[in-house]
Amino acid sequence: MLPAVSRAAWAQGYPTRPVRWIVPFPPGGGTDIVARLIGQWLSERLGQPFIIENRPGAGTNIGTESVVRAPPDGYTLLLVASVNAINATLYDKLSFNFIRDVAPVASIMRQPLIMLVNPSLAVKTVPEFIAYAKANPGKINMASAGNGTSQHVSGELFKIMAGIDMVHVPYRGTAPALTDLLGGQVQVYFATPGPSIEYVRVDKLRALAVTTAARWETLPELPTVGDFLPGFEASLLYGVGAPKNTPAEIIDKLNKEINAGLAEPKIKAQLADLDGTALIGSPADFAKLIAKETEKWGKVIRAANIKLQ
Numbered sequence: 001m002l003p004a005v006s007r008a009a010w011a012q013g014y015p016t017r018p019v020r021w022i023v024p025f026p027p028g029g030g031t032d033i034v035a036r037l038i039g040q041w042l043s044e045r046l047g048q049p050f051i052i053e054n055r056p057g058a059g060t061n062i063g064t065e066s067v068v069r070a071p072p073d074g075y076t077l078l079l080v081a082s083v084n085a086i087n088a089t090l091y092d093k094l095s096f097n098f099i100r101d102v103a104p105v106a107s108i109m110r111q112p113l114i115m116l117v118n119p120s121l122a123v124k125t126v127p128e129f130i131a132y133a134k135a136n137p138g139k140i141n142m143a144s145a146g147n148g149t150s151q152h153v154s155g156e157l158f159k160i161m162a163g164i165d166m167v168h169v170p171y172r173g174t175a176p177a178l179t180d181l182l183g184g185q186v187q188v189y190f191a192t193p194g195p196s197i198e199y200v201r202v203d204k205l206r207a208l209a210v211t212t213a214a215r216w217e218t219l220p221e222l223p224t225v226g227d228f229l230p231g232f233e234a235s236l237l238y239g240v241g242a243p244k245n246t247p248a249e250i251i252d253k254l255n256k257e258i259n260a261g262l263a264e265p266k267i268k269a270q271l272a273d274l275d276g277t278a279l280i281g282s283p284a285d286f287a288k289l290i291a292k293e294t295e296k297w298g299k300v301i302r303a304a305n306i307k308l309q
Contacts, residue, residue: 011249014074015048021240023079024063027054030194030274034108034238035079037270041261042254050077059087059148061094068096072243074250078102080239082150085293089301090148090308099294104286105240105251106258109276112212112235113154113190114197115225116205121187126209126228129188133164142166143177143186147308151177153297154190154211154234156304161229181205192236193218193275211235218275237293238276239286255283 021039025031032054039050055063060083070076084098096102115126121140123129133140142159144152147170159166169186171177174195181189182204189196190211197218199205209225210216211234226232240258242251261267262278271278281289300306 011074011247011253014250014253015046017075018049018051019075019077020070021050021052021077021079022063022067023052023054024056024060025054025079025081026056030111030192031079031081031238033274034271034276037267038108038240038258038261041264041267042257045257045260059083059091061087061091064098064102065096067241067243068101070243072103072245072247074242074246074254076243077105077254078241080104080237080241080290082235082237082293082297084241085237085290086148086150086153086297086301088294089298090306099291101244102241103244103246103251104283104290105242106255106283107237107239107279107281107286107289108258108262109238109271109274110212110235110279111238111274111276112193112210112216113151114193114200114210114216114219114222115158115188115208116181116191116196116200117188117208118181118184118186119203119206120184121206123208124206126223126225129208130162130164130228133162133166137165138167140164140166140188141169141186143181143189144168144170145174145177146170146172148301148306150234150236151190151192152306153300153304155188156306157232157234157296157300158190158225158229160300160303161232190234197275216275217272217277237279237289239279239290251283 023035042050067078142155180186200207209223213233259280262280
């Protein structure tokens with residue numbers, strides 16, 4: 001009983017010093033903003049600074065590995081994103097196994113992608129798009145923000161479920177992909193809302209659907225892809241992880257405080273401004289979600305034979 005009591009007492013006093021929160025993305029992007037928003041909440045609630053440390057590189061694998069190798073004491077955390085589930089299959093020789101080596105702490109939010117087309121394409125609905133693609137196999141260019149990105153695998157999942165053939169055109173990020181979509185060099189792009197929504201509002205791009213299972217509050221009139229392809233779901237997920245063997249008492253404490261923040265109207269509104277929906281749940285809920293995402297995207301990557309170039 002004594003070790004259990006001492007662990008509980010230790011967790012009760014946690015944290016007693018600053019906590020490093022590794023964000024495996026460059027500063028200034030959506031993932032960075034999410035981490036800083038929740039980090040500020042945790043700093044205020046727990047009385048110690050949660051310091052955001054951006055460590056991008058190798059498709060998030062550098063930052064993720066640094067957390068995997070860190071002491072499991074609750075003082076090093078990871079900003080978990082959908083790409084972690086994708087990378088588990090995309091990379092052949094990772095030095096870690098994400099599901100085995102990272103302990104889920106809490107989910108934060110889910111963000112949709114929008115299926116966008118250039119208005120010159122004579123389609124206004126997902127069924128019309130599928131019919132056009134079947135009548136013109138290999139003649140539609142599908143942009144992505146790069147090989148193996150969420151935008152890419154979401155488009156590949158659409159191709160598989162719709163039974164159509166499109167040519168994948170990878171770009172180095174969203175900005176050049178949107179530029180060529182606006183110019184008509186590519187015809188469709190599964191895009192993050194932030195950089196693209198204004199083009200939809202001024203009719204420079206046409207939105208056909210959102211990729212989440214439920215409709216998006218910002219554009220409630222927009223159907224989901226799943227309305228036409230039952231079972232289709234693709235979204236960007238954000239959460240918090242820690243090195244495996246981090247004490248359960250610490251994980252539960254962090255989970256409780258993060259969920260409390262996600263229930264706050266102000267934070268919910270700030271996440272909505274980032275086009276996200278708060279995702280409250282237990283560490284076990286987050287573990288199931290990560291496992292489900294890893295399995296789903298693994299199947300897509302293998303079926304589409306996606307390789308890093």
